[in-house]
Amino acid sequence: MERETLEKLYAGLIGMDAGMRLGAPVENPFWTYERLQCYYGDIRGYLREQRYYTADDDVNGPLIFVRALADNAMPETLAPEMVGETWLNYTRRGMGMFWWGGEDVSTEHRAYMNLRRGVKAPRSGSIEKNGKTAAEQIGGQIFVDTWGLICPGDPARAADLAAAAASVSHGGSGVDGARFMAACVAAAYTAPSLDEVLDAGLRFLPEKCDYRRVVETVRAYHRAHPAEADFRACREMIAREFSDEEYPGGYHIVPNAGICILAMLYGKGELGRSIEISVMCGYDTDCNASSIGTILGVLGGLGGVPERYRRPINDLVTLSSVSGYLNLVDLSDKAKELGALSCRMHGGALPEDIVCPKPGELRMDFPFPGSTHGLELSDKAEHTLRIVPGKAHSGAYCAELMTDGKRAGPVDLSFKAMLTRPDLHEERYDPVFTAKVNPGQRVGVWMKSEQTAPAAVTVTPFVRRAMTGERVNMPAAVLSEGEWTEIVFTVPELGGDAVHDVGWTVETKPDADPWVMGRVYVDEITVTGAMDYAVNLSLQREEFSQLTPFAFNDCAGKREGDAMRLTAAALPYMTGAQAFTGNYYLRDTAVSASVTVESGESALVLLRGQGTRRYYALGFSAPGECAVLRYEDGRVTKLAAAPFVWQPGREYALRAEAKGEVLTLFVNGTPVLEASDSRYAYGMPGLGLTAAGETLWRALHISGEC
Numbered sequence: 001m002e003r004e005t006l007e008k009l010y011a012g013l014i015g016m017d018a019g020m021r022l023g024a025p026v027e028n029p030f031w032t033y034e035r036l037q038c039y040y041g042d043i044r045g046y047l048r049e050q051r052y053y054t055a056d057d058d059v060n061g062p063l064i065f066v067r068a069l070a071d072n073a074m075p076e077t078l079a080p081e082m083v084g085e086t087w088l089n090y091t092r093r094g095m096g097m098f099w100w101g102g103e104d105v106s107t108e109h110r111a112y113m114n115l116r117r118g119v120k121a122p123r124s125g126s127i128e129k130n131g132k133t134a135a136e137q138i139g140g141q142i143f144v145d146t147w148g149l150i151c152p153g154d155p156a157r158a159a160d161l162a163a164a165a166a167s168v169s170h171g172g173s174g175v176d177g178a179r180f181m182a183a184c185v186a187a188a189y190t191a192p193s194l195d196e197v198l199d200a201g202l203r204f205l206p207e208k209c210d211y212r213r214v215v216e217t218v219r220a221y222h223r224a225h226p227a228e229a230d231f232r233a234c235r236e237m238i239a240r241e242f243s244d245e246e247y248p249g250g251y252h253i254v255p256n257a258g259i260c261i262l263a264m265l266y267g268k269g270e271l272g273r274s275i276e277i278s279v280m281c282g283y284d285t286d287c288n289a290s291s292i293g294t295i296l297g298v299l300g301g302l303g304g305v306p307e308r309y310r311r312p313i314n315d316l317v318t319l320s321s322v323s324g325y326l327n328l329v330d331l332s333d334k335a336k337e338l339g340a341l342s343c344r345m346h347g348g349a350l351p352e353d354i355v356c357p358k359p360g361e362l363r364m365d366f367p368f369p370g371s372t373h374g375l376e377l378s379d380k381a382e383h384t385l386r387i388v389p390g391k392a393h394s395g396a397y398c399a400e401l402m403t404d405g406k407r408a409g410p411v412d413l414s415f416k417a418m419l420t421r422p423d424l425h426e427e428r429y430d431p432v433f434t435a436k437v438n439p440g441q442r443v444g445v446w447m448k449s450e451q452t453a454p455a456a457v458t459v460t461p462f463v464r465r466a467m468t469g470e471r472v473n474m475p476a477a478v479l480s481e482g483e484w485t486e487i488v489f490t491v492p493e494l495g496g497d498a499v500h501d502v503g504w505t506v507e508t509k510p511d512a513d514p515w516v517m518g519r520v521y522v523d524e525i526t527v528t529g530a531m532d533y534a535v536n537l538s539l540q541r542e543e544f545s546q547l548t549p550f551a552f553n554d555c556a557g558k559r560e561g562d563a564m565r566l567t568a569a570a571l572p573y574m575t576g577a578q579a580f581t582g583n584y585y586l587r588d589t590a591v592s593a594s595v596t597v598e599s600g601e602s603a604l605v606l607l608r609g610q611g612t613r614r615y616y617a618l619g620f621s622a623p624g625e626c627a628v629l630r631y632e633d634g635r636v637t638k639l640a641a642a643p644f645v646w647q648p649g650r651e652y653a654l655r656a657e658a659k660g661e662v663l664t665l666f667v668n669g670t671p672v673l674e675a676s677d678s679r680y681a682y683g684m685p686g687l688g689l690t691a692a693g694e695t696l697w698r699a700l701h702i703s704g705e706c
Contacts, residue, residue, distance in 0.1 A: 001348050009338060011300065011305055019294075023278070023290065024058075063334065080164050080165070088611075088634075092551060096430045107130070121168040127172050138177075138284050139170055141287075152189035176211040183200055215258075238259065259282075260292050262278075271306065335368070361528045372387060381405070382405030388400045388521075401521075403506075412505050414464075440703070456509045458476050459507075465499070475489070497539055532703040549581050550580065576691075578687075579688060589607055589657070594699045597649075600694060606688050617631060618654075618663060626665060626672055626673055628640040628665060
């Protein structure tokens, strides 16, 4: 894969998120076309200023559902049923991922429940099952960006992948839109113009269909009325010719597709202006702006992404899947990951200077122009941060921290290891997070000082606790002028708290002149190695209807003193209940906790959880029994079982270990059961139940490595 191609993929991801962020604040029905025009007029930037913005289905879907490929060992043909399992595996029932508006209102809600009931894809999204109106809502095209991103220059492959994926929840025009949008994204890598991108998308539509009709109608109107000011008249034409009466449901894909084409044409293929025009037109503002943001991000590359839209993103996207680890996304790393996935599909390799981190570890090496990895400064009055070429310890780019001020004070350079509720301005889509940096791990960074006058530069690493906010400083280091220095520390035990921030306080003290003018270059930030930490349940908070740092599916958790009460009610179509936490890529793992079963017939420690449908569970599985269970796509396999008379109301110490293929259960320090299985090589730790019940958990401890 050429570097230019990988950078276009990265630009597509930025464009997708920028469109979502611009349109999301005004997607609700209150913001009619008339109100948007009256209140906002000519939109020229984000409508809300938010440091971190919770992604909705326009970003959740593309970044999560593409995991169907790797999760199914890169099949030659992507079956809709595989993507349906991916829906179930990464979604918490009734929370996050997509819009839970009720089965009679939200197409995605209905499709998810169809899947839960055992209705396989593609029937789960078909017109025959759900009716034409539901099947042809906009969701068919808003989840498919990544199928185009991983098929550079191959719109036919992108269209086929997108159609298979979209059929999980949609049919008819819903699948037509998926083919069109994914093909446009793929074609944008090599097409010299927007017109040729649209021509490529049309090649994968039936000769006679509503979706083709709206695309061709808008293109014809634009040819006759090409001035930008004519976009509002074009919008009125769409409202007349593709009316709500003809295309009902509130979010029908056909008129919204018309808005997407309108916006790209009247925006002349420029990302910023196009997403602005799409939002000014109303309809499904975030979906439309996100879809065209991806296409035009790829078409224009990084140079075509306006700074006013890129800078606030700061490379960070938040998701709301069942994995708190996967939910904090570094876009430059995601570009590497999707680029590697594309190479596995099509052959080839990433550019030699692009280094992918080991799954479960972090590497911030600034691979693209402007890739910030979410780094932040505590003071921007006398300090600036930018990404520069030609100065890196390795690779093409590095970060440059410039200090410019009289008696300039110290500055913190940091990144988020996890987010908590106070970091976010709202609770849309119920995100949940777990730390990406944990006690026991090694944190390293390379730094180099270049000062205009003699000065001592001291660097003090630190971590900040997530629940208490307390800062914990590490031993300081002094930079040698003009020489790269690696600064390393091991994250200490935090009393059961989690890591919120990782950072470095940089302080420059001049020898004479009080004016400080100099630079510190920063490169290759890494987080590696085994982790070993406790989760102090007495510190945890209820956030986003969850309990930190857990994500619950088919159960609920409440803090009670130093314990967590985990409760699962009897739900239809339920296969176990899960409370996941921790690193998604843990391999050899040990999880210990004390548990009291207060009702029900089970108490389980979960290992190598890859989602709600794929994990190992070790513990009390039924009255008088302990077992090692494997959950896989709705099936439960008893890998091993033994009699064990456990009593409700009595506390037991459970410990579950995974070493290679061997799974071992300990009760009160004694090994009681062992099984061997190779199905899951890595995954999240957690706690769970086989069915309805209530358990009280204490003294949770997790160790392992990726």
